[in-house]
Amino acid sequence: MPALQRLFVAVAGDSGLSKQAFSFSSPAGRCETCKGTGRSEVAMDVLADLVVPCPACSGARYRPEVLAVRWQGHTVADVLAMSVVALGELLGKAEGASEGKSAVGKLLGGIDTMVRVGLGHLGLGRRRSDMSGGESQRLTLAASLLDAPTPTLYLFDEPATGLHEHDLARLVAVFQGMAKRGDLVIAAEHRTSLVRAADWVIDLGPGGGPSGGRLVAMGPPAELRDGVTAASLRGGALPE
Numbered sequence: 001m002p003a004l005q006r007l008f009v010a011v012a013g014d015s016g017l018s019k020q021a022f023s024f025s026s027p028a029g030r031c032e033t034c035k036g037t038g039r040s041e042v043a044m045d046v047l048a049d050l051v052v053p054c055p056a057c058s059g060a061r062y063r064p065e066v067l068a069v070r071w072q073g074h075t076v077a078d079v080l081a082m083s084v085v086a087l088g089e090l091l092g093k094a095e096g097a098s099e100g101k102s103a104v105g106k107l108l109g110g111i112d113t114m115v116r117v118g119l120g121h122l123g124l125g126r127r128r129s130d131m132s133g134g135e136s137q138r139l140t141l142a143a144s145l146l147d148a149p150t151p152t153l154y155l156f157d158e159p160a161t162g163l164h165e166h167d168l169a170r171l172v173a174v175f176q177g178m179a180k181r182g183d184l185v186i187a188a189e190h191r192t193s194l195v196r197a198a199d200w201v202i203d204l205g206p207g208g209g210p211s212g213g214r215l216v217a218m219g220p221p222a223e224l225r226d227g228v229t230a231a232s233l234r235g236g237a238l239p240e
């Protein structure tokens with residue numbers, strides 16, 4: 001998160017802390033006891049290993065001198081732990097301040113993209129391994145929206161997993177924007193509102209697993225007549 005690091009360097013002023021010091025993956029600033037993971041594993045004999053917060057940094061992942069630097073009253077660890085929506089609100093309030101002005105603008109742009117793909121609830125410090133499959137796919141999407149060339153072919157496997165209807169509408173708008181700029185978006189998906197928004201549907205079935213795999217219907221969603229998907233598009237939700 002280079003923009004966040006730049007912001008904290010601007011706040012740190014003459015403290016001598018570099019940009020790297022504000023990255024928990026760099027030896028310059030990470031807690032050396034846990035190597036920036038914030039976790040400590042306790043080996044158990046019979047049960048699975050127990051994961052507890054690192055005793056040196058209490059899970060904050062940084063050294064004390066890095067955590068002494070505060071932006072708007074928050075340490076870099078606090079900022080990484082808050083949801084991007086909450087961070088966006090804080091940044092919006094700080095936008096007029098001269099401190100790290102370009103970094104604030106850059107962060108706001110990144111946050112806006114994360115909210116658009118339905119990741120507003122995540123914190124910037126969230127590990128990939130702790131994300132759901134849908135979250136991880138949408139994070140890749142957010143990153144590529146910021147700097148991928150156009151046109152690009154995107155393949156998604158149930159990108160709407162875990163999304164509420166409200167956020168799903170946002171994701172649909174993002175996909176439509178991508179199609180408009182020339183990208184091709186292909187998604188395997190059950191959610192009716194996403195299927196309905198597609199230009200073209202390929203319905204495979206009639207059932208799942210071994211009872212599926214055959215072409216049931218194909219075409220624009222409004223013109224589908226056969227199969228469960230067509231019935232669901234006329235009302236009701238698709239079976240999972």
Ligand SMILES: [Zn+2]
Nearest residue numbers: 031034054057
């Ligand atoms: Zn630690």
